[in-house]
Each structure stands twice: as C-alpha cells, then as structure tokens.
Amino acid sequence: MKRRDLLETWVAAAAAAALPAAANSTVALMHRAQADLRRLQAHLHFLADPLLEGRETGTRGYDLAAAYVASQFAQLGLKPMGDAGSYALPVPLRTSRLAATAPSLDLCRGETCERLAWLDEFSTRPDLSVLHSDVKAPLVFAGYGITAPRFGLDDYAGLDVKGRIAVVLSGRPPQMPSTEGAHFGNGRTKAELAARHGAVGVITLATPRSEIVAPFHLNRQFADNVAMDWQTPDGRGGSDIPGLRAAATVSVQAAPKLLAALGRDYATLVSDAEAGRPLPRGDLGLVARLVRHSVHGQARSHNIAGLIEGRHPRLKDEVVVLSAHLDHLGKKGDTIYPGAMDNALGIATLLEVFRLLAHGAAPDRSVLVVALTAEEKNYLGSAYFARNPPVSAARLVANVNIDMPILLHDFKDVVALGAEHSTLGDAVARAAADLGLGVAPDPQPEQSRFTRSDQYSFVRQGIPAVILGPGGASFDTKEDGNALMRDFRRQRYHQPGDDLGQPFHWAAVQRFAQLQWGLAREIAQQPERPRWLPGDFFGDLYGR
Structure with missing residues (x-):
C-alpha cells in the first residue's frame, strides 16, 4: 500500500471511531481551564524525536507526524474535515x-x-x-x-x-x-x-x-x-x-x-x-x-483538519481557524533537523488548546484546527488551504497562527503581529490581561515575521489574522528575553541544534498554551464578527 493511501485509511478509521465522543461531549467549561504541561511535553517529545527525521513535507517522517496529529483529533472527538471522512486534506504538489x-x-x-x-x-x-x-x-x-x-x-x-x-x-x-x-x-x-x-x-x-x-x-x-x-x-x-x-x-x-x-x-x-x-x-x-x-517531479502531502462546531444559532456558521505548521526541514545526509521549537512546540500548543476547547462547553462560533504542511516550502500548505478550504471561504472570519514561539524565558508580555490591523487586537489584549501579561511592539521588525508564516496566506484572502510570540520582558529580572531569542535565531534556527536538548522554559510553555486558549475563546465568543479596522492597509488591500 502506498504511504499516502495508508495515511488516509488510518486517519479515516481513527475519525470514524471518534465521532460518538464528539456527540456526547457535555463537560462544562471551567472559569479558566488549565493547560496540562505533561501533555505539552509529551507532544513535543514525540514530534521532535529523531524517529520522524525532521518531518519534511512529502516524507515518511511527515506522514508519521500527520498520523499522530490525526489520532489526537480523533481522541478529542473533532469532526473530520478531510476527504472520505478522514482528517487528511490532500495537497497536490509539483517538485x-x-x-x-x-x-x-x-x-x-x-x-x-x-x-x-x-x-x-x-x-x-x-x-x-x-x-x-x-x-x-x-x-x-x-x-x-x-x-x-x-x-x-x-x-x-x-x-x-x-x-x-x-x-x-x-x-x-x-x-x-x-x-x-x-x-x-x-x-x-x-x-x-x-x-x-x-x-x-x-x-x-x-x-x-x-x-x-x-x-x-x-x-x-x-x-x-x-x-x-x-x-x-x-x-x-x-x-x-x-x-x-x-x-x-x-x-x-x-x-x-x-x-x-x-x-x-x-x-x-x-x-x-x-x-x-x-x-x-x-x-x-x-x-x-x-x-x-x-x-x-510530483509529490503529495496533507493538511490535517478537524472542527469543533459552534452552538450559537447564527454565529456557528462563522469559523475561526487555528493553525500551526507540522513540517520542518527533514535531514541532510545523516544530519536530522528536528525542528523542536520550529514547529513541534507550535503543534503541541495547538493540540493542547484544542483539548481545552473540546472538553469545555462548545464555543458560539465554530473553530477549525489545521496542522499545515509545507510551511518551510514557502507556506504552500496554508496557501492551498486558504484558497481551497473545507468549508465555504465566506465562513472563515479569523485566523490565529502558531509558529515557533521561542519559549526560553519567563515572558511577561506578548508580541501580537497583525493585531493592530483588526478587531483581533482587542481580543489579544483581553486574553493577555487575563493572565497578567502586557502587549509589546515587535522587538525585531527587521525579521519581517508577519509575512514569513502561514497567517499571511489568510491575510491575502482577506481574512484578519494574528500570530503571537513572547515579548522580551521577563518575570525573572535576571533574564534578557530578547537576547535569548536573538541567540536562538542566530545559532539554532533552521539548524540541527533546534532539538529537545534546548533549555525550554516550561512555565512559559504552559502559560503560552493558556494564552492561546484564552485568545481562541475570546474570538469564538465575541458578539461581533472580527473585521479589519477602518482605513487599515491590509483591509483596503485584501479585505472582502
């Protein structure tokens, strides 16, 4: 059996087994659900394991990671949004x-x-x-x-x-x-x-x-x-x-x-x-x-997508997309590029956020989670998804993307790229304040991060989007968060050293997942549809 056929068959079976759980989910939402650090660590350790050989798009390592994510969606009871009742959305690729x-x-x-x-x-x-x-x-x-x-x-x-x-x-x-x-x-x-x-x-x-x-x-x-x-x-x-x-x-x-x-x-x-x-x-x-x-040549990969359906009679037709890319650089010869921070940690966060959402009362809006392929190939997975979504494109109202949160210090503020362009900024501010966090400007604008990840594929389709990362300030006055993040970018970004041996700040990892859950809830519950601000540059350029 071909690898892609095996993946599609496996995730279809997992999805079918999960459907009753979705129908019977009646757990009440706590005032503030708690991110589980052990789960975050478990996801991270599997996804960045050398067994997956760097998760490059089109390889067995990526397919193993995709099957893992699909199994987590099935356990959470998410509605499959892929082909033939599976979670897998094929992305046809030329190479x-x-x-x-x-x-x-x-x-x-x-x-x-x-x-x-x-x-x-x-x-x-x-x-x-x-x-x-x-x-x-x-x-x-x-x-x-x-x-x-x-x-x-x-x-x-x-x-x-x-x-x-x-x-x-x-x-x-x-x-x-x-x-x-x-x-x-x-x-x-x-x-x-x-x-x-x-x-x-x-x-x-x-x-x-x-x-x-x-x-x-x-x-x-x-x-x-x-x-x-x-x-x-x-x-x-x-x-x-x-x-x-x-x-x-x-x-x-x-x-x-x-x-x-x-x-x-x-x-x-x-x-x-x-x-x-x-x-x-x-x-x-x-x-x-x-x-x-x-x-x-030609290749084939998959985005992995599942849905939590909203409960509000009108707002459930509006869909908030939470995304993170699953792929990384693979290996060069015998050298593996594990991509622990980029973006195994992002996927681990995404999975924990959806666990919290799935185990609480259903949000008013529907929430679609997608683990994206081919971000490291110029964001092809998100470009394809944003143009060929599994629901009507008109239903997509916002995107929150998670990509390479560099969690090495006890961050006390958050950088929200794109927040100033839409009403998503208000949701970010509320979610941050709920955790006692501030919102800081981009400390490294020369990195041009807003157009260097998957959220920009949604922006280009007229959908307000935001990507969060830790700011440089720390609750520990002995830490220089900006210096730690700069060192990561200079020494380990897209290098074999982006592995599990890095000094992850586990309290920050847990807090970041908590923040992402709070933001997702804010957007899914706010009465008004997210919109571009009047006269905004991106709203005028791409808004629909």
Missing part, C-alpha cells in the same frame, strides 16, 4: 530540484563577461516551470523594488523594466511600520510587482541588514533542497507569477559588480537607502544571463 550541472550567472558589459561564483557570489532556486531555463536580459536598478503610495515610495516611477531584469535591494526602508514593511519587503510581493511592470526576472542584492535575518552563506547549506509548489487541477503551479522567468540573489560582496554604473559605492548606496535618501535608479549597462537545469 523541482537543481540538476547536477550547477546554475550559472554571467554579467556582460559589451563583449566582456564575468561569471559569478555559484553559492559564493550568487544563489538561485530550481525552476518549477521548465526543465532548462536560459534567460538573458539587460539589468535595471529599481531601488528596493517597492511601490507604496501610502508611504511616499515608488521605485518604478519613470523606469522601463519591460523585458528586463529588475535589480532590487533586499528588504524595505527601516522607517516603514513593521507589518506593512514586511509586506512590501516580501520577495513575492516584489516579484509580482516587477512582473506587472513587464520584468522577466528579479535579482535581489543582499545587504548588511539582510545578512542578520538570512545570512547568504546558508544558501550553500540548503542548495540541494527540493522546491515545491501546489498544483492546480489543470497542472499549473499555484504560485506561478506569469512572465517572470528568472530569480537570483547576489551576495553583499558581489553586489558592487552589478551597480558600478551608478557611480556610488555599495555601502554608501545602502546607507542612503536605509536613511530614506534618494537613490540613483536606471539602466546598469549590463546584460545578465541566468542558466538553470532542473529535475521535475
């Missing part, structure tokens, strides 16, 4: 990896050409559309590659990039607000904008600031990764950007080779950009040629 022949990027000025060094000076990803990609076009510098009238920025004003490759700085001006800046600095946002202007490709220049968030040298570590996209019924890639045929990143050290025609050294140019000073833009006098050879 691509780079062939043995390394990609090449040549820069030509007249008859003189220079080839950049693969993984030392440039990186690129496999092409998901064609097996052999050979794109040659002139280069045009477009600043950050952002058009944001609300913030007085239009990097494409007066530029002609049709049939050319846009060269852009990584990120966005630091003066932009955290979440709006995350949107405009997002690579996909930039690529879509460049394509709308007629560009055939985008080359992104690394900067000293981007090196803090995503060091260029890590491209070597993940060069052999399999790229994925979700597949439409007619075989197209769900994330395809029509017209865009080339994409690459150039290191800080090699970036000056592209910008010599501007007559300004790279460090000065980046400094001017970050200070909001005008930048020279235009033709760079270079023609670039990017060649890639890829090997294509």
